[in-house]
Amino acid sequence: MSDSLKSRPASVGDAWSDLGLHGGAIALTFLSLLALGGISYIIFYLLFFIFFSVAGGASSDSAPLLGLVFGGLGAFPTYVLSCLAGVLFMAIPALYFSSGTPVSFPDAVRVLMKRPKRYLWAGFVFTLISGLGGALCYVPGIAVALTGPVYVNLIFNTDRPVFDAFGASFSATYQGQGWSFVGAEVLGGILAMIVAVCTCGFGGFIVFPMFCFYLQNLIYNKGLVSQ
Numbered sequence: 001m002s003d004s005l006k007s008r009p010a011s012v013g014d015a016w017s018d019l020g021l022h023g024g025a026i027a028l029t030f031l032s033l034l035a036l037g038g039i040s041y042i043i044f045y046l047l048f049f050i051f052f053s054v055a056g057g058a059s060s061d062s063a064p065l066l067g068l069v070f071g072g073l074g075a076f077p078t079y080v081l082s083c084l085a086g087v088l089f090m091a092i093p094a095l096y097f098s099s100g101t102p103v104s105f106p107d108a109v110r111v112l113m114k115r116p117k118r119y120l121w122a123g124f125v126f127t128l129i130s131g132l133g134g135a136l137c138y139v140p141g142i143a144v145a146l147t148g149p150v151y152v153n154l155i156f157n158t159d160r161p162v163f164d165a166f167g168a169s170f171s172a173t174y175q176g177q178g179w180s181f182v183g184a185e186v187l188g189g190i191l192a193m194i195v196a197v198c199t200c201g202f203g204g205f206i207v208f209p210m211f212c213f214y215l216q217n218l219i220y221n222k223g224l225v226s227q
Contacts, residue, residue: 004100005096005097005100005217006097006100006220007220007221008217008221009217009221010214010217010218010221011214012210012214014213014214014217015210015211015213015214015217016210018093018096018210018213018217019206019209019210019213021096021102022092022093022096022102022103022209022213024104024105025088025092025102025103025104025105025107025108026089026092026209028105029085029088029089029092029105029108030205032085033082033085033086036078036079036081036082036085037082039078040075040078040079040082041075043071043074043075043078044071044072044074044075045071046071046074047067047070047071047073047074047075048067048068048070048071049067050067050070051063051066051067051069051070051071052064052066052067054066055067080120083120083123084112084116084119084120084123087112087119087123087152088105088108088112089208089209089212090148090149090152090212090216091108091111091112091152091156092108092212093209093212093213093215093216094149094152094153094156094157094216095107095108095111095156095157096213096216097153097216097217097219097220098153098156098157111156118155118162119155119156121162122151122155122162122165125162125163125166126144126148126151126166129144129166130144130145143174144170146173146182146185146186147166147169147170147173147174149185149212149215149216149219150168150169150172150173150219150224150225151165151166151169153169153216153219153225154168154169154225157225172224172225173224176223177222177223177224178222178224180222181215181218181219181222181224184215184218185215188211188214188215189211192204192207192208192211195207196208
């Protein structure tokens with residue numbers, strides 16, 4: 001099934017079917033992200049007010065800074081976990097197309113927990129490079145961001161070193177068939193945002209995961225990663 005899935009032409013209908021197969025996994029990813037975000041929020045403000053009060057409250061110039069520092073430190077572990085959870089929206093489709101079998105939420109979590117340092121480091125590198133690119137008149141940052149689907153595929157489905165995976169994803173995206181992939185990515189992203197806006201954000205819970213499955217299918221169609 002894996003080879004036939006990779007060679008299958010990318011279509012909106014098939015992306016919808018793929019999402020249906022992973023409805024539970026995607027829903028649990030959304031819920032875990034919301035839960036971790038909520039926990040981070042609570043921890044941050046709880047610690048902020050504790051240290052703000054201990055440091056003297058509004059009468060102290062250093063109290064807000066202490067609150068921010070210790071609140072941020074306390075919320076950092078759950079923030080890291082939320083980052084790992086967030087990447088599952090792209091990782092689940094990548095794992096699905098690589099293996100050829102549906103990926104459950106526990107399966108995806110097990111993959112994350114096998115090599116959490118690799119995925120955190122990969123996320124940090126990608127965020128840093130795209131952030132630096134964004135500081136250079138935005139265009140380089142957008143160019144880096146558009147390599148994301150290929151980069152995630154290589155990070156989760158190969159053992160390539162992180163910088164090597166980034167270089168390979170950039171090269172694949174911006175040469176040959178990669179340019180048509182970029183065009184589809186940009187156009188699809190615009191359409192997905194329009195749908196989300198027109199549905200007051202609720203459509204985004206469906207259209208963006210569908211878009212991730214579509215892009216992973218397209219990655220193999222365009223030969224951007226090895227079969």
